[in-house]
Amino acid sequence: MSTLNALKLGTSKKPLHMPAIQVRRNKLSTKLWEQIQLAKSHISGEPFQVTRFRSVRDQATGLKKQVEMPKRIRPWWFISDTGKVCLNIRYGSQTLEISKGKPSVEVDNPNALIKALEIIKSAVEGGELDTQIEEASTHLRSRFTK
Template identity: 45%
Template structure:
């Protein structure tokens, strides 16, 4: 019993659900992680193959099976007219405004791409883009209404 007495015991319970804002943050953090992997692969000169599972139904037999499929990733960065890189942050197909009327981050070189993405990921974790994510999520939901 002396061992348990040395621990700090509480009556805390695990939360049942995450808040919608936290779900959106987690989704964006996952996508930013994929972009970091894509940027690192581009710097190393290799290709990135992220796979996902997909259930496919055979038309003739009606049998369903799970197939691993390569996920196509498009980079969020592009070359600007002045030779620098511009990085957009996307939530779904929507580009998120990082500040009022500004949706891109200017980056000097490809070497600065990964640290910039990691900095943005930490900002998303801290909740700095919650209002922009809320607006993008609402606009995305409006597209599904009839």
């Protein structure tokens, strides 16, 4: 028992369910990580590919099996008329407005794009875009009801 006395013991327990906003933050944070890696691969010229498992029915036996397939990742950035790189943050099929009436971030070059994505990712993880995420989530869910 004297060995355990060196530890600081507490009464907190792991929550059974994660709050919905935290799940949404994690989802957007993961997508932002994919966009950062995609932008880095475009700069370096190396391919970037995320794989996922998909259930496929085998034609010969008729049994389902898990197959690893590449995941298609579309870039969230585009080149504007002025030649600047513009970035839209997407939650599902919705474009998030970072500020009222301003859905895109303009940057000068691809290196600044990576920096902007990292800043937005840290803002999402810090909870600064919770209202925009909640609005987009509510709008997306409303289309599934009859």
